[in-house]
Amino acid sequence: MADRQPIALVVDDEPDICNLISMTLQRMDVRADIAMSVAEARRRLAEKHYDFCLTDMRLPDGDGLQVVEAIQELPADRALPVAVITAHGNMDTAIAALKLGAFDFVSKPVNLERLRNLVQLALRLNEGRFLARQEFPALFQGQSDAIQALRVQIEKIARSDAPVHITGEAGSGKELAARCIHDQGPRCNRAFVPVHCATIPAEQLEPLLFGGPIQSERASGLLQTANGGTLYFDDVTELPQDIQVKLLRAIQEKGFRSAATGENIKLDIRILTGSRKPLTDEVRAGRFRSDLYYLINVIELAIPPLRERREDIPLLTRNVLRRISSESRGAAAKASQDAVLALQTYSFPGNLRELENILERAVTLGESSTLYARDLVIPAASPIPCNTGTRQNDLSPLIPPSVSTGTLLAAYPGQFSSSDFETLDDFLQSIEREAIESALGETGGNKTAAAEKLGISFRSLRYRLKKLNMEE
Numbered sequence: 001m002a003d004r005q006p007i008a009l010v011v012d013d014e015p016d017i018c019n020l021i022s023m024t025l026q027r028m029d030v031r032a033d034i035a036m037s038v039a040e041a042r043r044r045l046a047e048k049h050y051d052f053c054l055t056d057m058r059l060p061d062g063d064g065l066q067v068v069e070a071i072q073e074l075p076a077d078r079a080l081p082v083a084v085i086t087a088h089g090n091m092d093t094a095i096a097a098l099k100l101g102a103f104d105f106v107s108k109p110v111n112l113e114r115l116r117n118l119v120q121l122a123l124r125l126n127e128g129r130f131l132a133r134q135e136f137p138a139l140f141q142g143q144s145d146a147i148q149a150l151r152v153q154i155e156k157i158a159r160s161d162a163p164v165h166i167t168g169e170a171g172s173g174k175e176l177a178a179r180c181i182h183d184q185g186p187r188c189n190r191a192f193v194p195v196h197c198a199t200i201p202a203e204q205l206e207p208l209l210f211g212g213p214i215q216s217e218r219a220s221g222l223l224q225t226a227n228g229g230t231l232y233f234d235d236v237t238e239l240p241q242d243i244q245v246k247l248l249r250a251i252q253e254k255g256f257r258s259a260a261t262g263e264n265i266k267l268d269i270r271i272l273t274g275s276r277k278p279l280t281d282e283v284r285a286g287r288f289r290s291d292l293y294y295l296i297n298v299i300e301l302a303i304p305p306l307r308e309r310r311e312d313i314p315l316l317t318r319n320v321l322r323r324i325s326s327e328s329r330g331a332a333a334k335a336s337q338d339a340v341l342a343l344q345t346y347s348f349p350g351n352l353r354e355l356e357n358i359l360e361r362a363v364t365l366g367e368s369s370t371l372y373a374r375d376l377v378i379p380a381a382s383p384i385p386c387n388t389g390t391r392q393n394d395l396s397p398l399i400p401p402s403v404s405t406g407t408l409l410a411a412y413p414g415q416f417s418s419s420d421f422e423t424l425d426d427f428l429q430s431i432e433r434e435a436i437e438s439a440l441g442e443t444g445g446n447k448t449a450a451a452e453k454l455g456i457s458f459r460s461l462r463y464r465l466k467k468l469n470m471e472e
């Protein structure tokens with residue numbers, strides 16, 4: 001930042017608090033302008049560039065949330081970090097402010113050390129924000145409404161230091177979202193350290209996190225590596241109970257005792273977590289500690305599965321193909337329209353990671369620079385994702401149209417010959433009809449039971465019966 005003295009906007013109508021904050025800021029070499037109401041805050045924000053804003057919640061003509069909202073609506077070159085002062089113990093308001101885009105909160109009576117930390121964070125955030133803003137769109141790709149809303153949400157919560165729990169199916173982008181939160185936040189110049197809890201043997205977790213004996217390779221541990229930055233626990237539900245206890249204590253006490261040196265290590269870490277399974281279920285089943293749950297689940301971010309944002313598939317496909325070509329230094333392969341369509345009708349239980357795998361395999365094995373549906377190996381029956389319990393998507397064919405005729409002939413030996421049909425669609429419809437007829441036969445014509453057998457909903461079965469002219 002330039003050498004000029006930073007300037008903050010303090011929105012409060014209580015003279016005592018205004019004085020306390022102004023004096024603290026002065027000692028930190030920050031100037032303060034005071035606004036006594038929401039209206040005055042709006043006016044000042046429109047007139048002048050501030051470096052950050054600190055607002056009380058109770059104001060004569062409204063509340064602090066309105067100030068937070070007004071700041072979110074400012075043009076990009078006037079954007080600034082904002083924090084709120086809440087009544088003692090009022091966590092609901094604090095969380096509402098964080099969700100609206102506040103980066104932090106301090107509760108009354110105002111603790112001076114906490115206030116100073118908050119100001120330092122605000123200044124760091126202000127320095128990094130333009131850089132982060134530019135890089136962001138290149139990371140979390142997609143133009144669907146769901147992804148656009150998610151990007152706005154990520155941008156807001158990145159400014160705070162609050163723990164965020166990210167939920168989503170396998171491969172849907174939880175870790176990427178965590179990275180985006182880190183990259184856009186005040187800790188962006190420090191480490192982002194992911195811990196893949198499900199893949200690390202239980203007995204190795206403790207030394208890996210908290211450090212091992214001094215002579216070992218991992219004397220310092222990942223908590224220390226991430227100090228000052230962000231620690232992301234992927235599949236946090238897989239953390240063994242004893243590690244949950246240790247982690248809880250380290251987060252609460254903002255420190256722990258090093259196994260290597262026996263000294264007390266002070267921790268300043270933002271904790272982000274991710275899970276495929278709903279955390280509440282794990283707490284209810286007694287597998288996850290409720291006190292740790294409350295500590296890490298201050299803000300929840302849900303990543304929608306890829307099949308709920310099919311309109312993003314063409315763009316994602318293009319970008320993945322571009323990345324593959326830049327990694328292999330070859331020319332970028334293009335996906336034909338039928339390949340994109342085939343991908344859009346698939347349910348992607350493995351989400352983005354599965355899309356990447358399908359494309360990588362097709363590029364490796366493909367012979368031309370254009371990928372057709374026949375080049376894509378898409379599983380015929382997609383397993384139902386474990387964490388949603390949803391059925392196969394109602395509108396996808398029982399067998400995706402991208403499955404090559406050869407694959408089907410191999411799967412149904414002796415039953416069909418591709419030359420019996422004019423088009424692949426006719427061929428697939430005949431298989432669909434066959435599958436439905438056989439399910440209805442086995443269930444004595446009971447449509448509910450047949451739908452169950454086919455792994456689709458009753459509504460979907462009715463739709464298919466109509467489409468295939470199979471209704472009596």
Ligand SMILES: Nc1ncnc2c1ncn2[C@@H]1O[C@H](COP(=O)(O)OP(=O)(O)OP(=O)(O)O)[C@@H](O)[C@H]1O
Nearest residue numbers: 139140141169170171172173174175176234352353
């Ligand atoms: N919106 C997106 N734009 C571009 N790439 C994405 C997007 N979402 C996910 N990816 C890519 O998809 C792959 C899987 O994403 P990521 O590892 O973040 O998923 P995850 O939900 O953490 O998976 P897991 O449940 O297995 O831990 C990564 O290569 C990631 O970069």
